[in-house]
Amino acid sequence: MSKTWKKYLLWFAQEHIAFRVAEIQALLSLYQIEIKYQEVPKYNDPFWIVEFASEEEAKLVASRSVSLRNCLELWAHEKSLEKLHETLKNKEKTFYSDFSNNKSFKVEVETFCRHFTQKEKIEKIETFSYLPLKGPVNLKNPELHLQYIEYYGTRANDPPLKPYHVFFGRLVANGLRQLIKQLSLKTRKFIGNTSMDPQLSLLMANQARVKNGDLVLDPFVGSGSLLVAAAQFGGYVFGSDIDYLMLHGKTKPTRINQKVREKDESVKANMRQYNLEHRYLDILVNDFSMVFWKDSMKFDSIITDPPYGIREATERVGTTRENFLINEKYLPTHIPAKTEYGIPTIYRxxxxxxxxxxxxxxxxxxxxxxxxEDYTEDCLPAHPCLKIVANCEQPLSMVTSRRLLTYEKLKQPVLEDLTIMDNRITDFREKYFVVREVTRKERRLKEAQTRRDKWEIYKNLHKVN
Incomplete structure (x- = not known):
């Protein structure tokens, strides 16, 4: 049976734009959906023009994407409103037959990088009065939701007088943007200093292709933000961490006005807050550097943000003292000593x-x-059993960033695969503090020079007087 391909407009939110391609490709792979691109998507543009074989497939992708604002069945795409009207008027009458039989409707106007008043929007809507829509207008819950979009580029401070692109189409589905607000850290029961932003957590779960019934692990779980995202998509979640105090909600509160933590703050409390407790398996206090799970234990995905040694310590159980023994009477309450767990070793x-x-x-x-400045793909952690399928950058400052790496397992390892030392990984923490100290020194010297310059100006002014 031949497929009937239709043209669609994918309209994205203009944030975390480096993650769009990886997220959409992961969802296409998850649902085994084929897509055709009308043109190669441009990095900064918030829209893609694509083709799907069915509307159900378009809805399926939109139902999981947090990058996507909405998806339209594209009726017309031109460079000007006049051309757009011409295209719509020239469509065959049969094209509108499915939409003109007394269905309630509304037409919505959206602009990108240019603001229109409500009056201007209504004037643009009235230019579409020739469409053969016989049903009543319903602004709250229409059966047919039409959208007109004008795109003025990405230079918000200097937009052109006329749009670069204009689009008109039928709304097929909205993205999952409302979930970002629903999972906001501002209203979450339990958070820490490094709790992951909800949108990034959901993007990670999508790139991991978490689906209903999957078993998901975060081995550096912290306050459990990634587990919340994975559970939202149907995963059964495990977590582990070496930080006993964090996992038991006994660390210093992160919120400014909170003096002490509430008694029931925990990862499980977050799950309960979002009605996801049935997806929560357990959180374990353990040292990731030590063998803990049986070899037969398998997970469908692992989603994690290992510590970098900046805001959270990179530690493992151990001591530098030789022949160190603990008296048996102290063993029940003993908290093991910690030693440095370097970034190269963590990723290995x-x-x-x-x-x-x-x-x-x-x-x-x-x-x-x-x-x-040091980044190349050769510096990324590698393993013979894993293939990097996505690599997205999130800038942190002028000099640092972090890459969201997505690996897919290709084969079962043999003993030799598990003993390989990847010496290409540098210790981010060591250089970070060196660079920070150099930057601070440069700033102090610059401030001192500024003070001297001001003093010279002041003295010269008083000499003149």
């Missing part, structure tokens, strides 16, 4: 763990910090 362990404990085709999604 993480990739080895993923190669061993992921299902074939399962995904590891993790953040990796870099200095932008």
């Amino acid at each position: 362990d993480l990739l080895n763990f993923s190669a061993k404990h992921l299902q074939i085709g399962g995904r590891l999604v993790c953040w990796f910090p870099v200095f932008r």
Whole structure:
């Protein structure tokens, strides 16, 4: 049976734009949906013109995407409103037959990088009065929702007089943007210093292709933001962390006006808050550098943000003292000593763990910090059993960023695969503090020079007087 391809407009939110392609490709892969691009998407443009074989497939992608604002069945796309009207008027009468039989409707106007008053929007809507729509207008819940969009580029401070593109079409589906607000950290029960932004957490879960019934692990779980996102998409979630105090809600509160934590603050409380407790399996206090899970334990995906040693310590159980023994009477209340757990070792362990404990085709999604001037793809953690399928950058400052890396497991490891040392990974933490100290020194010297210059100006002025 031949497919009937239709043209659609994917209209994106203009934030975290580096993650769009990876998210959409992951969802297409998850649902095994084929897509055709009318033109190669431009990085900064908030729209893609594509073709789907069915409307159900378009709705399926939109139902999971947090990058996507909405999806339209594209009726017309031109460079000017006049041309757009011409295209719509020249369509065959049969094209409108499905939409003109007394269905309630509304026409909405949207602009990108230019503001229109309500009066101007109504004037534009009235120019579409020739459309053969016989039903009543319903602004709240129409059966037919039409959208007219004008795109003025991305230079908000200097937009052109006329739009670069104009679009008109039928709204097919909205993206999952409302979930970002629903999971806001501002209203979340339990958060920490490094709790992941809800949108990024959901993007990670999408890139991991979490689906209903999957088993998901975050081995550096912290306050559990990534588990919340994975559970939203149907995953059953496990977490682990070495920080006993964080997992038991005994650390210093993160919120400014909060003096002490409430008694029931925990990852489980977050799950309960979002009605996801039935997806919560457990949180374990353990040292990731030590063997903990049975070899037969397999996860469908691993989603995590390992510590970088900046705001959260990179630690593992251990001591530098030789022949260190603990008296038996102290063992029940003993908290083990910690030693440094360097970033190269963390990522070596993480990739080895993923190669061993992921299902074939399962995904590891993790953040990796870099200095932008040093970045090359050769510096990324690698493993013979894992393939990088997505690599997205989030700038943190002028000199640093972090890359969201998505790995897919290709094969089961043999012993040799688990003993490989990847020496290309540099320790981000070591250079970070060196660079920060240099930057601080340069700033102090600059401030001192500014003070001297001001003093010279002041003295010269008084000499003149």
